[in-house]
Every structure is written in C-alpha cells, then in structure tokens.
Amino acid sequence: MYVQNSLPFEEETTVFADLILPVPIPKLFTYRVSRAMNGLIKVGARVIVQFGKNRVITAVVGKLHNTPPTNYQAKYILELLDEEPLVMASQLELFRWMAEYYLCTIGEVMNVALPSGLKITSQSKVQYNPDFDYAELLTEEEVGLLEEIKKHQALSYEEVARLVEDTNVNAVIKSLVGKRAVILFEQVKEKYKPKIARKVRLTPAYASGAALNVLMKELEKQPKQQEVLLRYLSFVPVQNNPALNQKGLDKAVFTQEENSLSSSLNTLMKHGIFEPFEITVSRFADIPDTPTVEIKLSASQQGAVRQIQEHFQDKEVVLLHGITGSGKTEVYIHMIRQALESGTQVLFLLPEIALTTQIVVRLRKVFGDKMGIYHSKFSDNERVEVWKGIIEGKFQFVVGVRSAVFLPFTNLGLIIVDEEHETSYKQFDPAPRYHARDVAVVMAYMHHGKVLLGSATPSLESYYHAQQGRYGLVEMFERYGDAALPEFLLIDIKLEKKQRKMKNEFSSVLLDYMQYNLEHDEQTILFQNRRGYSPYIQCEECNWIAECNNCDVSLTYHMKVAELRCHYCGHKEQVPRTCPNCGSPKVKTMGFGTEKIEDELHLIYPNARVQRMDMDTTRAKNAYQQIIQDFENEQIDILVGTQMVSKGLDFGNVSVVGIFDADRMIHFPEFRASERAFQMLTQVSGRAGRRAGRPGKVLIQTHNPAQEILSWVIQNDYRRMYDTEISEREQYNYPPFTRLIKLIVKHTDRDTAQRAAAQLAEKLLAELGPSRVLGPEPPLVERVRNQFLFEILIKLEREKINFKAAKSFIQDKVTDILTDKTLKNINVVVDVDSM
Ligand SMILES: Nc1ncnc2c1ncn2[C@@H]1O[C@H](COP(=O)(O)OP(=O)(O)OP(=O)(O)O)[C@@H](O)[C@H]1O
Numbered sequence: 001m002y003v004q005n006s007l008p009f010e011e012e013t014t015v016f017a018d019l020i021l022p023v024p025i026p027k028l029f030t031y032r033v034s035r036a037m038n039g040l041i042k043v044g045a046r047v048i049v050q051f052g053k054n055r056v057i058t059a060v061v062g063k064l065h066n067t068p069p070t071n072y073q074a075k076y077i078l079e080l081l082d083e084e085p086l087v088m089a090s091q092l093e094l095f096r097w098m099a100e101y102y103l104c105t106i107g108e109v110m111n112v113a114l115p116s117g118l119k120i121t122s123q124s125k126v127q128y129n130p131d132f133d134y135a136e137l138l139t140e141e142e143v144g145l146l147e148e149i150k151k152h153q154a155l156s157y158e159e160v161a162r163l164v165e166d167t168n169v170n171a172v173i174k175s176l177v178g179k180r181a182v183i184l185f186e187q188v189k190e191k192y193k194p195k196i197a198r199k200v201r202l203t204p205a206y207a208s209g210a211a212l213n214v215l216m217k218e219l220e221k222q223p224k225q226q227e228v229l230l231r232y233l234s235f236v237p238v239q240n241n242p243a244l245n246q247k248g249l250d251k252a253v254f255t256q257e258e259n260s261l262s263s264s265l266n267t268l269m270k271h272g273i274f275e276p277f278e279i280t281v282s283r284f285a286d287i288p289d290t291p292t293v294e295i296k297l298s299a300s301q302q303g304a305v306r307q308i309q310e311h312f313q314d315k316e317v318v319l320l321h322g323i324t325g326s327g328k329t330e331v332y333i334h335m336i337r338q339a340l341e342s343g344t345q346v347l348f349l350l351p352e353i354a355l356t357t358q359i360v361v362r363l364r365k366v367f368g369d370k371m372g373i374y375h376s377k378f379s380d381n382e383r384v385e386v387w388k389g390i391i392e393g394k395f396q397f398v399v400g401v402r403s404a405v406f407l408p409f410t411n412l413g414l415i416i417v418d419e420e421h422e423t424s425y426k427q428f429d430p431a432p433r434y435h436a437r438d439v440a441v442v443m444a445y446m447h448h449g450k451v452l453l454g455s456a457t458p459s460l461e462s463y464y465h466a467q468q469g470r471y472g473l474v475e476m477f478e479r480y481g482d483a484a485l486p487e488f489l490l491i492d493i494k495l496e497k498k499q500r501k502m503k504n505e506f507s508s509v510l511l512d513y514m515q516y517n518l519e520h521d522e523q524t525i526l527f528q529n530r531r532g533y534s535p536y537i538q539c540e541e542c543n544w545i546a547e548c549n550n551c552d553v554s555l556t557y558h559m560k561v562a563e564l565r566c567h568y569c570g571h572k573e574q575v576p577r578t579c580p581n582c583g584s585p586k587v588k589t590m591g592f593g594t595e596k597i598e599d600e601l602h603l604i605y606p607n608a609r610v611q612r613m614d615m616d617t618t619r620a621k622n623a624y625q626q627i628i629q630d631f632e633n634e635q636i637d638i639l640v641g642t643q644m645v646s647k648g649l650d651f652g653n654v655s656v657v658g659i660f661d662a663d664r665m666i667h668f669p670e671f672r673a674s675e676r677a678f679q680m681l682t683q684v685s686g687r688a689g690r691r692a693g694r695p696g697k698v699l700i701q702t703h704n705p706a707q708e709i710l711s712w713v714i715q716n717d718y719r720r721m722y723d724t725e726i727s728e729r730e731q732y733n734y735p736p737f738t739r740l741i742k743l744i745v746k747h748t749d750r751d752t753a754q755r756a757a758a759q760l761a762e763k764l765l766a767e768l769g770p771s772r773v774l775g776p777e778p779p780l781v782e783r784v785r786n787q788f789l790f791e792i793l794i795k796l797e798r799e800k801i802n803f804k805a806a807k808s809f810i811q812d813k814v815t816d817i818l819t820d821k822t823l824k825n826i827n828v829v830v831d832v833d834s835m
C-alpha cells in the first residue's frame with residue numbers, strides 16, 4: 001500500500017523532489033536535488049529550502065521524480081536533514097487524507113504534526129521554555145503573552161508585536177527572556193537538544209577498595225578534597241561494590257550549595273582521581289516507574305474482554321460503554337498487553353486534561369519505560385524524544401492527547417480512545433480542525449488495526465454507529481468491586497431561597513453534607529463550570545455592565561489578582577471604583593465562579609483545607625499534578641473546580657459531590673446541550689463513592705428538579721437520554737444523521753462580514769437548498785478580538801449526499817469569497833464536523 005521510499009537513480013538524470021511546505025497553499029512545491037544529495041534523499045526526510053524572498057524553512061519530501069516543473073525554474077534544495085525518513089509513508093498517507101477530509105492543505109497538517117523542535121526557521125522566534133516554573137514572577141501582561149506563545153509553540157517578533165498592547169515589544173520579550181520564561185532562537189538550527197546530565201566518577205585506578213584506602217590516607221592533609229571523596233562514597237559505596245563506580249554521581253551534588261566543593265573537585269579531576277563524563281537522560285525520568293503489579297480481572301471485565309475480542313473478528317471498531325468506576329482501564333490494559341505481545345504498536349488516546357498522574361501512573365506500573373508519553377504540557381524536546389523513540393523502536397506503546405495521532409507509527413495494531421465522547425478531541429485552531437477519535441478510526445483502517453472506544457457516556461454518534469451494527473458494542477453496568485453508584489439528591493434552590501436557607505451559593509443541604517464530611521475526614525468535590533470570581537460586574541443604579549473592548553462579552557471579575565478579564569481574548573483591566581457610566585459607587589459582582597465558591601468556603605469553614613482546580617490554578621507545569629496528588633493523599637478536604645474535576649479521576653475517599661448551576665449547562669443554546677449536560681453531570685457524579693463500603697452522594701442544585709434530563713442522570717439511564725435525543729436529531733437533521741460543516745466569516749468591519757456571509761450563503765443555498773444551509777447568523781459572542789463573526793451551518797445527509805463532491809463545491813465558493821476584490825481582508829474558517 002505504501003509508496004517506495006526512494007527511486008533508483010541513474011547517474012545522469014536530474015532528480016526533483018515535491019516538497020510539503022508548512023504553508024496554507026494547496027499544492028506541493030517542486031525543488032531540485034543536487035548531485036551530492038542524489039542517492040541520499042528519501043521520501044519523508046526533512047530538507048531546508050528557500051521559500052519566497054527571504055524565508056528559509058523546513059519541508060518534508062513528499063515525492064521524488066524526474067519531471068521538471070513546467071511553469072517555473074526549480075530551486076535547489078539547500079540542505080538535507082535526515083538520512084532516514086522522519087515522516088513515515090503511513091503518515092504521509094494519513095496527512096493527505098486529513099487535508100482532503102478537513103479541507104485544509106497538507107502543509108498545514110504537517111505544520112501541526114511536527115513538533116516545533118523538528119522544524120527550523122531563519123527568523124528570530126520566541127519559544128516557551130518548558131522548564132519554566134515560576135509563574136509568580138510574571139506580570140499579568142507577561143502571563144497573557146506567555147499563554148499565547150505556549151499555544152503557538154513559538155512566535156516571531158512580529159507576531160508578538162501584534163499581541164502586546166504597548167509598543168515596546170523588545171522590553172517585554174527581554175523581560176521574559178530574563179525570567180527564563182521563553183527561549184530565543186536566532187539562527188537556522190535544530191531546536192531539539194537531548195537532555196544531558198553531567199556526572200563524575202573515580203578514574204579506574206582508584207575504583208577499588210585497596211586503592212581507596214591509600215587515597216584516603218593521602219587526602220588527610222586536604223580536608224576539602226577528602227570531603228569530596230567521602231561524599232562521593234556515601235552516595236556510591238565503591239568499597240563494597242566497585243561496579244557501582246561506572247554510573248558515577250551527578251556533578252551537581254558537589255556544586256549546588258553555598259560552600260560548594262567545586263574547586264576541590266576540580267583539583268581532584270586535574271590530578272586524575274576523578275573524571276567527568278556526560279550521559280543523555282530521558283526526560284520522563286520523573287514519572288515513577290514501579291514494577292509490574294498483577295491485576296486479576298473481575299468476571300464482568302473478563303466478559304468484556306471476551307466480547308471485545310469476538311467483535312474484533314469482524315468489526316474494526318468496538319465501543320466499550322462501561323459506567324463510571326466499572327474498571328474500563330483494566331480492560332484496556334489487558335487489550336494493550338495482547339496487542340503488544342502480538343508485536344504491533346499501540347496508541348492510547350486520552351483527552352487533554354485527564355492525562356495526568358493517575359492514569360499514566362497506572363499504565364506505567366504495567367508497561368514501564370516501554371511506554372512513551374505525548375502531552376501538550378511536555379516540552380517540545382520531550383515530544384521529539386517520543387517521535388524519535390517510536391521510529392527507533394524504543395516505544396511500542398504511546399499514551400497521548402489528540403496530537404498523538406500525528407506520530408510516526410508504522411504498524412498500529414490497536415488504538416484505544418478513552419473518554420471518546422470528550423469534545424477536547426476536536427481541534428478548533430489552527431487547521432487541520434480534526435477530531436482525533438475519527439482520525440483514529442481512519443488510521444487503524446490504514447494500518448489494518450483495531451479501535452476500541454471507551455466511555456461511561458458515549459457520544460451519540462458512536463452509540464448510533466454501534467446501534468447500526470457498524471461498531472461492536474460491549475457494555476458494563478456495574479462498578480468494580482462492590483462499589484455502588486452514588487445516590488442523588490436534587491436540591492430545589494428556588495425553595496431554599498424562599499425559605500431563606502441559602503448561604504450565598506450554598507444550599508443548607510449541601511452545607512450539612514459538607515459539614516458531616518469535614519467531621520468524618522471524608523472528601524468533597526464541588527463542581528461549577530465557570531472560572532473566575534464572578535462572570536460580570538454591574539452597576540446597581542444604571543445597570544451598566546463591564547464589557548471587553550475587543551469582544552462582545554462581559555468581563556469576568558478575578559478577585560485574587562483584582563482584575564477584570566476577558567475569557568475570549570485575554571484582555572485585562574482594572575476594576576472601576578465607581579461606575580464609568582453614572583459615577584455611582586454601587587458596582588456589584590454578579591453570578592459566581594469557582595473563585596467565589598472557594599472564597600466563601602474559606603469564610604464558612606475557616607479550618608477546612610480548600611483547593612481550587614481550574615485553568616487559573618493549573619497554569620504552571622506541575623500544578624495540576626500537585627493538586628491531584630494532594631487530594632489523593634487527603635491533604636485537601638474540599639476540591640472546587642471546573643470540568644477539570646469531572647474527568648476520569650479516581651479517588652477512594654470522595655463521598656460527596658456537589659454540583660452548582662446545573663441549569664445553565666442544560667439550557668445552553670446549542671443542539672448538543674442535553675447530551676453534553678448529561679455527560680458532564682454523569683461524569684462528575686461518577687467521582688463519588690468509587691470504593692466498596694463507602695457509598696457516595698451527589699447533590700445537584702437546580703431551579704427545576706423536575707427536568708427530565710436530571711431524572712436520566714439520577715437513574716443513570718444513558719439509554720433514555722440516547723433514545724430521546726436521537727429521535728430529535730433525526731427529526732431536525734442533526735448528526736449523526738448529517739455531517740456538519742460550519743463556515744465562520746470574519747472581518748473587522750461588521751457590514752463587510754455580514755455582506756460576505758450573505759453572499760456565501762446565497763451561493764451555497766442555490767446549489768444545496770434551504771434545508772441544508774442555515775444562516776448566516778452571528779454566534780453567541782458576535783465579536784471576538786475585534787473581528788465580527790457570522791456563521792453558516794451546512795448539514796449534509798450521510799446517505800444521500802456525495803460528501804466529497806459537496807465539500808469541493810463548498811471549498812470553491814469559499815475561495816470565491818476569499819478572492820473577491822470587494823471583500824478585502826475577509827477571513828473564512830472552514831470547520832468540517834464542527835462541534
Ligand atoms: N481488576 C481489578 N483489580 C483491582 N482493582 C480494579 C480492577 N478493576 C478496576 N479496579 C479499580 O477500580 C477503580 C475504578 O476503575 P477505573 O478507574 O478503571 O474505572 P473507569 O471505568 O475508568 O471509570 P471512569 O469512567 O469513571 O473513569 C480503580 O480504582 C481501579 O483501580
């Protein structure tokens with residue numbers, strides 16, 4: 001199936017290479033291969049080329065041939081970076097598919113696929129320093145900028161200039177460099193550097209018991225040098241076991257302190273007693289690597305494994321629907337083992353947030369350092385290590401977030417997608433706007449491998465495919481061990497308010513349960529899917545609300561930093577002391593987020609150990625991990641958080657889960673709202689009572705306890721939710737019965753945006769008909785970062801429509817708009833399978 005790696009070249013022929021350049025232009029570029037490079041260059045290798053007047057960029061060889069381009073003179077490739085392909089033929093095939101399916105260019109796919117450490121650039125770039133751990137040193141502006149840099153992996157000076165408000169870009173960058181938050185790249189060079197540890201050891205002449213005794217005597221007159229030797233021996237007991245000397249000791253042991261011993265160590269090295277050496281260390285060393293623990297599957301888990309295997313006989317994909325705490329992870333582990341034993345590679349996908357200590361540690365215990373980890377919180381260097389490790393055969397098995405689908409697998413036997421319903425599997429920006437679960441299915445097909453999707457609350461799409469017989473379905477309806485599902489209490493806060501029983505955001509019932517938990521050393525999780533202190537501030541006199549300058553959205557009040565912040569563009573400003581509109585001092589915070597709940601908890605329970613977990617408290621590299629660990633060690637009584645607390649966490653001592661503001665999730669104006677609310681409520685509830693003998697309680701605060709969806713959650717009745725929702729989807733032509741393509745038209749001028757969107761919609765409508773084209777309409781937030789948005793939603797039936805042809809038609813119409821001279825600077829985002 002895969003193309004041959006390199007052409008057998010005759011001496012005389014001129015060789016050309018079609019290159020994949022990281023640019024959004026939908027074609028490959030032909031460059032000329034020099035004689036010297038001729039026999040060496042291979043498809044999938046990286047090369048450096050000049051592109052345009054003064055850009056030097058990294059490209060990947062897509063094809064080798066002997067046909068010169070007809071309409072331009074091919075430039076020479078400047079440099080060949082790899083002797084062996086860095087991008088496998090199987091990846092190229094997948095990337096081509098992604099570009100075609102998601103309506104973007106293969107260059108854009110490549111750009112996202114390659115860790116930036118494998119890319120080279122001639123411009124000065126600022127890159128996030130992954131080892132930076134001192135967020136508290138930064139000003140607010142720097143924090144915002146750093147977030148952007150992190151998001152884009154690296155930014156050029158110009159890009160940074162566009163992001164900072166005051167004109168002094170240099171000063172900001174200089175400060176960030178000074179604080180070691182970012183790294184500057186000036187020249188053309190590879191960014192990846194292996195991590196080196198500097199070590200010292202005794203030279204062979206001294207590495208035995210007898211020689212050491214002599215040496216000890218000799219050093220009696222040099223107490224400092226003797227101290228070096230003694231310290232070395234205390235860590236590396238060479239007297240008892242001379243072989244230990246080989247591994248040596250970190251040099252830092254002698255140099256890192258106030259009265260450092262480095263000069264004495266240097267003297268000893270000069271005299272040939274100690275010798276320095278270096279080793280390359282893996283960057284994953286800090287994740288524990290404990291020996292294998294044997295796990296016995298329960299009867300229900302064994303049953304699930306057997307059924308999955310049976311389905312795999314004739315199905316490519318199996319959906320494992322197992323309730324929260326049913327022990328899906330152990331089932332995965334079993335399947336992974338089998339696949340590895342049969343000699344294939346395995347990929348385990350996890351949603352962004354859940355990939356932390358807990359599950360990784362569980363997998364590490366079983367698979368040790370044969371397992372690679374691919375995560376956005378890891379540094380670029382670490383990602384390069386995984387990439388190369390897969391090619392070298394060091395990692396047969398990789399656990400990773402959505403971008404792990406880009407890794408250089410050649411022989412995938414099994415892909416597991418845990419929490420397959422998670423929306424974070426869908427990438428929104430930049431292109432390719434792919435869904436990692438769907439890509440996994442295609443990928444497995446290309447590799448002749450299998451896919452196991454798992455969830456306690458499957459997406460409607462996957463469950464539908466299972467109902468249709470396209471996927472195998474395996475279900476587990478009991479928790480592991482004798483743990484029971486939690487009991488639910490619906491708290492009518494309308495009633496409590498009337499009876500004046502509420503204490504700020506807390507119902508009396510919730511307070512009672514938390515009190516009980518505090519007294520009995522049991523833990524509580526509180527869930528509010530909104531960060532910050534309050535979502536807006538308002539003037540009591542004139543009703544003025546603080547809004548963002550750049551976006552049509554209210555500013556969130558953050559108490560700890562005493563600021564108003566825009567959650568769409570990152571804009572920040574001071575909190576006004578008086579209303580800017582009428583001058584009244586009665587400006588009040590309205591609504592509540594996690595920060596307010598945390599704050600109130602401190603007042604209500606001054607002695608309780610309260611921790612908040614949301615995007616604001618988990619920015620630093622290890623913050624998330626630390627919170628999880630503290631909670632696991634029961635050093636936290638109450639954990640307050642956004643959806644971060646709802647995902648896959650497994651704690652034994654949580655007996656109460658409290659949910660605020662359930663109504664807002666349920667009534668969100670979006671066709672997936674019921675499905676999402678059900679998933680979110682079920683998942684967060686599932687964190688309670690996960691061990692036998694310790695039943696859990698879930699308290700849901702709502703204005704309307706009679707809502708149907710709450711009864712589904714309480715009865716853990718996924719099927720009822722599914723049946724109700726699926727019939728609505730069918731009736732109104734929504735997925736899984738249709739495929740959605742969302743077009744977002746953007747412009748800084750509202751009229752231009754609207755005009756362009758209307759034009760585009762009209763053209764689409766003429767061909768596709770009114771039942772398939774909705775809009776244009778402004779989205780919930782009409783303006784973001786000073787761009788006005790209009791959305792067009794296209795619904796294409798699964799069966800009736802030729803998806804490929806329809807997409808190509810849509811792409812054409814989009815190109816028309818983008819190239820329309822009367823619509824300067826218009827931007828259109830094309831989002832296939834939009835969520
Ligand atoms: N066979 C087993 N032997 C010992 N412990 C097990 C076994 N199976 C599951 N467990 C334990 O039961 C608990 C729940 O399992 P697990 O976390 O895999 O559930 P899950 O199905 O992934 O739930 P969720 O969907 O809520 O994340 C874990 O603490 C796990 O270690």
Ligand SMILES: [Zn+2]
Pocket residue numbers: 548549550551566567568569570571785
């Ligand atoms: Zn904004």
